Amino acid sequence: MEFEVNGARRTVDVDGDPAAVDVVRDRLGLTGTKLVCAGGVCGACTIQVDGEPRVSCLTPAARLAGRRVTTVEGLSGHPVARAFAAEDALQCGYCTPGFVVDAAAFVERWRALHGTARPGREQIAEALAGHLCRCGAYEGIFRAVAAACAGDHDTAPTGSAPDGAGAAAVPRVEAPEKTDGSARYTTDLHPDGLLEGVIIRSPHAHAHVRSLEAGDLPLVPLLPPDGVVRYIGQPVAAVAGTDRAAARATAARVTVDYEVLPAALDARLARTGEGPPVYEDKASRKRAPGSGETPQLVPARWRGNLRGPSAMSKRPALAVRRIQEARTKYPERVVEGVFTTAAQTHTPLEPHACLAHWADGTLHLQVSTQSVKAVAELAAERFGLPAERVVARAVHVGGGFGCKMGLTTDVVAAAELARLHGAPVRVVLDRDEELTDGGYRPASRIRLAMSVDAAGDLSALAMDADSDGGVSVGGTVAALARFMYGKAPRRLRDFDTVTHRPPGAPFRGPGGPTMCWALEQAVDEMAHRLGQDPIALRRRWDGNPKRHALYDHAAALPLWSGRRGGTGRFRRGVGVAAANWLYLLDPVTEVELAVEDGIVVARCAVQDMGTGSRTVLRRAVADALGLHEARVRAEIGHSDTVHGPTSGGSRTTPSLVPAAADAAARLREALGGSDVAARLAAAHGVRVTGRRPRDHRGFALPFTLGGVAIGRGFTGSVQVAEVEVDTRLGRIRPLRVWSGIAAGRIHEDRLARSQCEGAVVQGIGYALYEERRTDPVTGRVLTDNLEDYRIPGIGDTPEITVHFHQEGFDHVPGGGVGLGEIATLPTAACLANAVHDATGWRPYDMPIRPDRLLEGLGT
Structure with a gap:
């Protein structure tokens, strides 16, 4: 078949009827076209055919014969590509x-049709409705498309760097690579001799594997030590082939002898501790995966399939007594309820992926991970190698949100298969595998009771939270309520209900959005009971001065005092919610600076999954040395350099920036003066290493937890949202969200705003759409594609305004801490409170589906 691609005539063989995406990516090497959903839902594989956009995953390659095809590589230098880079209309860049x-x-x-008139948000959203961005970079996309239509980027910016060192700066260093398709992710790499690996997975929710029969086929077992599989989709073994079709054919020849066992699939039964045991003994319980970043930090007893309680209470007996007394004497002072949340799946658009090869006794890993240093260290331990014999790379990472930390199965399978075959092997999860076994925020059931005293002050709080994370444990939902609203007595108990379903994983503020869903609605209900303004009540209860500033700002918003309620079909409401989050950091982070050919190269074993680590590091060094940023190059994502933090727990920036400043001071001293720029040409080979200094007041704990230190002080967030509720169809449309963030100094304003905007979008998905479902009889995940598991699109995005309060962290070197988690915690509760404001109905179950809303309204 002959056709034109990006202006060049190409001839390819289309025997076997491949999809266009396979030809474009695998045969032509144009890997800017990404395969994500394989169902025409996400838009990542879009190409132009004779100028018209087409999803190439559903387009037969034969349909391209004689046509003119344009991929993203053919649009390099297009005004839209420049606009996306200049307006920071991206995060991880995979979509x-x-x-x-x-x-x-x-x-x-x-x-x-319109010349240089700017289109409105609705017109842009309609045009791009077939695309998904899991990072939620939609606000930047609105800006970029409008600016391109207006002609703002018709001409390329002139170089503004000294000595011709580079073009004018963009908000994100790697943006040009991500907008023209040249950024290479793990899924894009194809070295000579590559084999593709696939994972054989259990079709049973609970079974003992008696044997694996593969004949003479090379096979890698992936079973736990006891040989028991505990959920449908659990890895059993891995095989490889010349391509995925060959690998699947090999997998079909493997015989697995299963002894099928009774399965515990009912979470309600698990809460009683009953049902077939998921973990039969202490050894198997210790191997249980964690749904939080510290899965079994607080010891808890097991009773069958119920683990807990683990408690973070303050005077729990007094809390219970006060609530009981208030129920009897002053029932109007008590708010009680049972709140539930569905599981929220991470859904990074780049799935879990690893390419492994062995050379001269060294294991090389190209991996999509949030923890490149930890992956290398854990792989060395797993394979019995010296640390220097494992090198991991994560140059570009297509999202993670908490599920790509540690030594995941794709890494183990790729490494074992590569050693077995003596060739490079890549393992990439399909979308159904990603949505089944890639991780999710556990579902929950929260029983809450709250009482106030005669003065209207919080007198007691009780919260029991059951986390439903399948075979995983370590839910911390109730525990997080210890840190909000003063020092009133409270009984806070966390339980894990364990079932034979896939494991949850840490997800952006583990437990935080879930806790806020219950607590912030209860606070809102109490404000209504007391006849008080919900912001004013929170401000009175909340002793945090950083959030006081946010409350004051929120209360003055025209949005807060705008039109509400109504009696017609469409009703508007405004809600508020608040949250806090721990300040975390990696206290042993290092940054190495080396002068090479007149350029300062900054190296650190950190990775960038779209949060901007590369840009933060580069500009922190440039600012500290007084250099134009074009004189600094950041090299990250390599494990064989100095220690860097994991991209999780909002600890990357507060770890990197102080270490970069220390390294810059050491380099300045090594160069013997203040005019660093003038000395670089003669300083080739000079190398220094800076370390993250301690905070001025030390840390909150004298020890680290898994290498993570807890700093002093909490970040804060206050959000206000306006929604429109269609009382006939049960639809909720978020209109505007104001997000106030108190996380100290903001080092990169545009990138920080993008993080916070994306966090709001993910919170909207949690509140309104996202619901992971499993078959109650078999335990199979039903929402294993991006049609059945809905994440927010650009048309679901309200106008988002982010306000930063930049005070309160003067004791932190650099003055700023992480904000990735705090920005998403209150969103779902904020929307729920807005729905209540609009309709008078309180949504206790999330997501707030149309059927639930209509039932609640009695229509």
Whole structure:
């Protein structure tokens, strides 16, 4: 078949009827076109065929014969690509090429009809409705497309760096690579001799594997030591082939002899401790995966399939007594309820992926991970190698949100298969595997009771939270309520209900959005009971001065005092919610600076999954040395350099920036003066290493937890949201969200805003759409594609305004801490309170589906 691709004539063999995406990626090497959903839902594989956008995963390659095809690589230098880079319309960048291809077609149509008039949000959203961005970078995309339509990026910016060192700066260092498709992710790498690995997974929720029969086929077992599989989709073994089809054919020849066992699939039964045991003994319980970052930090007893309680209480007996007395004497002073949340799946658009090969006794890993240093260390331990014999790389990572930390199965399978075959092997999860076994925020059931005294002050709080994370444990939902609203007595108990379903994993503020769903609705209900303004009540109860500043700002918003309620079909409401989060850091973070050919190269074993670590590091060094940023290059994502933090727990920036400043001071001293720029040319080879200094007041604990230190002080967030409720169809449309964030100094404003905007979008998905479902009879995950598991699209995005309060962390070197978690914690509760404000109905169950809303309204 012959056709034109990006202006060049190409001839390819299309025997076997491949999809266009396979030809474009695998045979032509144009890997900017990404395969994500394989169902035409996400838009990441979009190409233009004769100028019209098409999803290449559903387009037969044969349909391209004689046509003119344009991929994102053919749009390099297009005004839309420049706009996306300049307006920071991206985070991890995995979905970005598809957006650019479709947006370029829209801009050209728009300009032909409307000249340089700017389209509105609705017109842009309609044009890009077929695309998904799990990072939630939609606000930047709105700006970029509008700016491109207006002609703001018709001409390339002129170079502004000294000595011709580079073009004008963009908000994100790697943005040009991500917008033109040249950024290479693990899924894009294809070295010579590559084999593709696939994982054989259990079709049973509970079974003992008696044997694996593969004949003479090379096979890697992936079973736990006891040989028991505990959920459908659990890895059993891995095989490899010349391509995925060959590997699947090999997998089909493997015979697994299962002794099928009774399965515990009912979470309600598990809460009683009953049902077939998921973990039969202490040894198997210790191997249980964790749904939090510290899975079994607080000891808890087991009773069958119920683990807990683990408690973080303050004077629990007094709390219970006060609530009981208030129930009897002053029932109007008590708010009680049972709140539930569905499981929320991480859904990074780049799935778990690893490419492994062995060379001269060294294991090399190219891996999509949030913890490149930890992966290398754990792999060395797993394979019995010296630390220097494992090198991990994560140059570009297509999202993670907490599920890509540690030595995941794809890494183990790829490494074992590569050693077995003596060839490079890549293991990439399919989308159904990702949605089944890639991780999720556990579902929950929270029983809450709250009482106030005669003065209207919080007198007691009780919260029992059951986390439903399948075979995983370590839910910390109730525990987080210890840190909000003063020092009133409270009984806080966390339980894990264990079932034969896939494991949960840490997800952006583990336990935080879930806890806020219950607590912040209860506080809102108490404000209504007391006849008080919900912001004013929170401000009175909350002793945190950083959040006081946010409350004051929120109370003055026209949004807060705007029109509410109504009696017609469409009703508007405004809600508020608050949250806090721990300040975490990696206290042994290092940054190495080396002068190479007149450039300062900053190295650190950190990775960038879209949060901007590369940019933060580069600019922190440039600012500290007084250099133009083009004179600094950041090299990250390599485990064989100085220690860097994991991208999780909002600890990357507060770990990196102080270490970079220390390294810059050491380099300045080594160069013997203040004018660093003038000395670089003669300083080739100079190398220094800076370390993250301690905070001025030390840390909150004298020890670290898994290498993580807890700093003094909490970050804070206050959010206000306006929604429109369609009382006939049960639909909720978020209109505006104001997000106030108190996390100290903001080092990169545009990137920080993008983080916070994306956090709000993920919170909207949690509140309104996302619901992981499993078959109650078999335990199979039913929402294993991006049609059945819905994440927010650009049309679901309200206008988002982010306000930063930059005080309160003067004791931290650099003055700023992480904000990735805190920005998403209150969103779902904020929307629920807005729905209540609009309708008078309180949503206790999340997501707030149309059927639930209509039932609650009695329609």
